Structures are given as structure tokens and as C-alpha cells.
Amino acid sequence: TMKGSVISVLVVLAVLDRLAGGLEHRSYDYTKYHTMDEISAWMNQMERENPDMVSSMIYGQTYENRNITLLKIGFKSTTPKKAVWMDCGIHAREWIAPAFCQHFVKEILGSYKTDSNVNMLFKNLDFYITPVLNMDGYIYSWRDKTTRLWRKSRSPGTGNCTCFGTDLNRNFYANWGMVGISRDCCSDIYNGPTALSEPEAKAVTDFLGAHQNEVLCYLTIHSYGQLILIPYGHPNISAPNYEELMEVGLAAAKAIKAVHGTSYKVGTAPDILYANSGTSRDFARLIGIPYSFTFELRDKGNYGFILPEDQIQPACEEAYQGAMSIVNYVHDKNFKSAATTATLANVF
């Protein structure tokens, strides 16, 4: 039919447009939200284009059997290097978070040749970056307008439960089930039938466990709220380096504000947001990773999870400075002489 032909043509054009936007390097648009397929293709591209610096690692499978993949970025070394971990998109609806991971990767890969600071970071550290951790949830949130605000994983409910999903950020083996959770499996903060019931949480746990002695810094990226959260989520438990974590967090918030004037608050979750347990940030701190932070990106509730695309760039630019502030602090603490040299180089 005529109508059918017209529709077919329009569909073809739309498909070609999306395919082009996703795969073409010169036009990879960091100011738009991308589908999981586009992000996966982009990850392959980053690896292909920077073979000396970037390698991908599959470290687990999602419930729906997708490969959970990170990019390992840094100058290759024969000896094990210290590392910084970053994951984005543990909660499906927080689209600005995966956008930030992509922005972060683009920035460091685009500046290591000319920026002596980033160059030094690449030399001494590896970055392990997971652009989308909760792939099943993220894909589900793209399905249609009614699924946009999905948060959890996509594992089916167990027992009598008719609802899907576990809150991955309540599922870690870190004071699991103690506070800020719900045992109702339909709840958005359902912490799962057991700790680490979710393969996504298990994947992170296994990787961090295997690289425990390397990982200096754990950053997990969320939205919204404009907050930097430090461990722990339980109101009665304090991290041994609480004072230092506050200092580092406040310095990061200052760096963020310097970019576009955006205010971020810093504190433990029970102080500035709400008490919670079973979070990845707490797990990282508990196994001894000294610097563990949750970033809650823009905004403060105006658009909430559905941050307009024209805010992707400024939101990422400011958060980048915040993240780098922390990374540089952690680096300098562990590579003192190198830091001194770099500082002197900057002075002259």
C-alpha cells in the first residue's frame, strides 16, 4: 500500500540516522543519550582507536546474559599498576551517569598527549571504567515511555513475587538488609532475596575482590541530587578515614562549583540523603579501598532523572573536575615523588 511504502521509507531513514549517529566516530555525540548498542559500539571503537591505552574486559554477565564490560585505560605496564574504578548506570533511569562515563573516557583519552597531569595519571594508574553496569535495566528504560523511570535489575521475582528487579545498590555484601531497604520485592529499594543474589553485583564484587590490592579509589556515578556521598550508609558506623574523606569530598565539590557554579553537598548518606545498606560504595570501603565515593549528578529535582540533553555537557564538565580532583588527590598520596616533579614542572 501507499501508506505502507511511506511508512517503510520513514522507518528506513530513521534507522539509518540512528545507526549513523552511533557508529560514526567523527559524529559520536557526547551531548546526546545513547542506546546500549551505541555505547557498546563506542566502547569497541575506543579500544580499536587506542590499542596501546585501552583494552576491554568482560567481568560478568547480567541476568539476561549480557556481557558486563569495562574499559581498562592507562599506559600498558609489565608490572601490576594501582587503579581507579568507576562505574556508571547501576540504576537504569539515571541516564546522565552513563553519559558521564563516556564523557570521562573521551576527556582522558583526548588529553593524555597534551596534558602532563593526565599523562602522569596514565603512567601510574589504570582506570577501570564500566559505562553501564545495569545493562538489562538500562535497555528496559529505553523500551518505551512507560519504562523510562525503571531503577532496578531485571531479574524476575522469586517465590510468590510478581514483580521484577532488585535494587543493585542495596544488594552488596555490606551491612546487607540493615537499613534503608524494603523486603517487598515490588519496592524500588528491594535488596534482593539474599545478598549478592544479582549477577551484576556479584560481578563487581568478584572483580574488586580480585583487584583489592590495586584499587585505590572507587567512584560510583548516579543521579540526581548534586551530592558527593561518603561511606557508610548506616548512621551508627563511621569510616576510619571519615575526616579525610570529607576533606577530599569538599575539595571535589569546590572544583565542581568552579566550572558552572553548581553546588554539590558532601557528607555520609545518612546525614545528607537517607540511611541505606548493601551499597557498592560501602562494600568497596569495607574491603579496604580507602577512597570510595558516590556521585549524585544534576539536578536537584527540577527535571530529576530526565535531565535534558542540553545539560549533559555542563553536567559532565563539572563532574569531571570533581572526579579528577579526587583522582589527583589519591594519585599524589601514593606517588609522592612523581607528584612533586609534576608540581615543579607546572611551576616552571
Place this chain on the structure above:
Amino acid sequence: MKTFCSVWLLLSLVELSPAPPASQEPPLACTGAPDPAPPQPETAEDMASTGDLEPTHYPARRAAQVALHYLNTHHGSPFRVFGLQQVHKASAEDVAAGGRKYKLDFSVTDWGSGSAGPALRCSADVLFPRTERHSAPKVELHCEALQQINSTAQEDDAFYQKYISPDSTVSARDIPDSFGNMSEEMQPFWRLARVAASFIMLRESSENTEFNMAKVASITQQESSEEQLMLEFVVLLHDFPSQEIVQWKLLASWSPDRGVRVLQTEWQPRCPHATKPPN
């Protein structure tokens, strides 16, 4: 080649299957009746019967957010929605009749003007009753220089004149869309939905909730009545502590003279089997 195969596959799907009907089946992910917000362990500051609160901590911010909802119900319009900029000072005390009263000193901005706009200084008393069944918080609010901020009377009137006509039948879904976009024409309607939603957010708030409007699911203009624009909204609210998305249908009226009034509200379960409203 891959592109060609994808396109061919898509084309064949288009040709073989009839246009899919608008989905009638219940969403695969039924959220069910949400738990009432999980009880929060009391922080050290909550334990004190009277005391200064840390302004950056959540108890002060939640109370300020309630004051904001109140402010918006009174002074929000298609061209003005207030947001919390900062809490300067806060204290709380238990009151004799049972309940907790917060005293707040905070600043607000008009979201429309963003960080460029002036900040208004406000003070408020917010009383959260502690009754067995939830009852709405009571707010007393005073903002300096409320009358001095740039009036939106012109835009309000132009908007009113455009849509009060009997032929006007505005209808829209998903504002904003999944990418945060909304047309300029929809922005005043989004703001009206936000103001109308403030009535619900105010009423449903407690010390254990923190509401924002996540999105507007639908806007349907009804027949104007008594010179008021009549709008039926379905709004999705987000609560921080429970992380739940709560859906409400409501009927609101607006005119430049009378402001926003909410006439009917109806909690909408997101599951066929859920019957219990959150409070």
C-alpha cells in the same frame, strides 16, 4: 552489510505485521502497592527535643522542601515555579500536641531564571503532626520581596487568553520526553502541572518523604468553567527515601486572578492488583 541486514530485517517486520495496537496489557513490571516509606533510624539531631539542625542535612532539607511545596501552591503559575536554593538555618522541636515543628531560614529561586535569577529569602514554620493516620503538615511561610520579583502578569494573561477559548482542547503526553525535551508551548503546562502536583506533594509529605515531580504523564484540557482553565493531569512523583514513583491523576483550575486550585486528586495504582494508597 550489517546496516543493510538491519534495515532489511526492519523492513520485513514492517511489511509482515500489522500496526501494533496501543498496548492494553498491564506493565510487565508491576510495582505493586509501595511500602509506606521505611522508618528511618533517628539521627542524633532527631533525638534532641529542641535543637539546631545542620542545614545541609536531610531533615532540614525535607522540611524546607515542604515549605517550597506550600510556596508553589500559593505563588506558582504557568511562568513561575520556585526551587530550593539553600537552607541557611534550621531547628526543630517536639510540640506538646504531638508532632514536630521545624523552624527554617532558607533561600529560593525561580527555576525559570535559573542560577542567574535573584534568590528570595524565606522563613517558615513546618509542623509535621505525629498522628496514627497520616495528616498533612502545616506550614506558615513568609518570603521577603515576593512582590518585587519580576511580575509574570503579561505572560500569564497572554497564556490565559490563548487557551480559555472554548475551541481550545490541549492534549499531550509525556512531558518531558525521555530525553528531557519539551516544546516551548508545553512549558507553561508543565509548570502548571508542577504547581498542581505541589498540592499533592504538600499533603502527602512527612519527615520520611522527599518528593519531586518526575514527569507529567498526560495533560488533557477540560471544558473551561467559571472562566477558569480546567486541566486534568496525570503526574509521576518521585520520593527519595523509598525511591518510588507514585502516580496521581488530578483536576486543577487556573486563572491569573485565582491562581491554581486543585479540585480532585486520585492516586493511581501502577498495578491492577494494588489497592492501597501510599498513606
